[in-house]
Amino acid sequence: MTLTGEESAVGADPLEPPLSAPLRRDLGWAQVQRMSQSAAYRDDGLLRRIRATAAIRRGTRMTKVLSPAQVAGHLGGWLPYGFCYRSCDIAHLHDPRDLSLLRTDGTGEPAEVAYALRWRAVDPIDYEVPAGPAQPGLALLPAHSRVGAMVLGTGFSPSTDELVPEYVTAGFADLPMPANAQLIAYAPGGEEIVLYTYQPEQHGWLRLAGPRWRPLLDSLPGVSPDREYVPCTTPGSAKLVGRINDKEYEAVADPPDEFRVRALTRAARYPVGTLSRRAEQARWRNTPCWVLQRDDSWARLRLVRPDGDTLAATGARCYERGVYEAWAPVGELADHHIADLPYAL
Incomplete structure (x- = not known):
């Protein structure tokens, strides 16, 4: 059997495959829902397989x-x-x-x-x-x-x-x-x-x-x-870059199929041959972070993998669910660099 949302049909949209579960006589919807709410099932193989059916595709x-x-x-x-x-x-x-x-x-x-x-x-x-x-x-x-x-x-x-x-x-x-x-x-x-x-x-x-x-x-x-x-008055901390014939341009994504040069005139919006997400990274007190903004003295950081140890080391504050940020002296940052994370087009 397949378990889906009320308005999803199996195979209705290949970009949005439905969440599905192998329901049977001894495994009903209510039991799956209870499993999803219990810490005892964090490492349960069946629940992980059910969760994996909620896949993200390009354009989801x-x-x-x-x-x-x-x-x-x-x-x-x-x-x-x-x-x-x-x-x-x-x-x-x-x-x-x-x-x-x-x-x-x-x-x-x-x-x-x-x-x-x-x-x-x-x-x-x-x-x-x-x-x-x-x-x-x-x-x-x-x-x-x-x-x-x-x-x-x-x-x-x-x-x-x-x-x-x-x-x-x-x-x-x-x-x-x-x-x-x-x-x-x-x-x-x-x-x-x-x-x-x-x-x-x-x-x-x-x-x-x-x-x-x-x-x-x-x-x-x-x-x-x-x-x-x-x-928008605030510049983003991440951007897309692409290449055409070894020349780099700032890029725009319009998933699932269009990835182009960012240009004011429509005629100049050529499709890019490569695409990467560019962002600033660093380590502070041995903790991997994103550098969201900085000046000559201070940097605003966001923890990549927050846990008890990294919170204790950095004193990061929770600004919203799961998001922990801190300010750090720029001179204390290690492995400070601009990272390009490539996508496969």
Whole structure:
């Protein structure tokens, strides 16, 4: 038997293979759901095989549920990072009160309106399961050092009745924003409204929501609901680069098939022959980190694999679920370099 979300059909979309489980007389849906919520099954082979069916492909739609403050952050230039979900796995959750429980900022109380960022995955290597072996320390962190819901370590989100596989961006990295990413809202009653869509050439957001939805924009801190175009003011900590005939260009991804030079004129948007994600990395106090921003004296760092030892060594603070950051003197950084992580086109 196959276990899927209410609105997913087996084989309906090859970019979004359904979560499936070998249900039988002695293994029902309720038992699988209970297994997903128990630390005793973190290393269970059957549960891992079920979790592995929730595969990410190039072009899979991903969703991160946001607070109003996080929406404003993305409008200002934040990139996708941290905990997220395949859109097909939460497609049956329309009610804002249900979706708000998936927020990552520690204020997951049921809300009248829910917000989310939705984008298409550039490559499966950008995502990992928040459990062993990729992230073995997350589930062991004490409650006083966490923000948001606890991490079960089974690869599924905490829930009393849902079976929702969760992901994190690989090493909690910032991912370059793909073309046509969307900031969306779910109104009371479950109606989905696309508020903004991302325009990579201009590095900004085009408003799509009309006057009817002005109240949804009024609740976003620091955001003018009258602006039809919102330019990003913060440069991202990661970008895409590609090559054409050994010459390097900044690139734009429009998954699953289009990877091109970033150019204002359409005629200059040539397809690139190679594609890499470029980001800054370093080690601080023997802890691997992403360098998110820096000046001549200080650097803002994000831990790649947070656990008890790395938190003790760095004093990193949890800013949202699973995301731990710290400031460090630039002179103390080791192995400080620019890394290119190639994709296979």
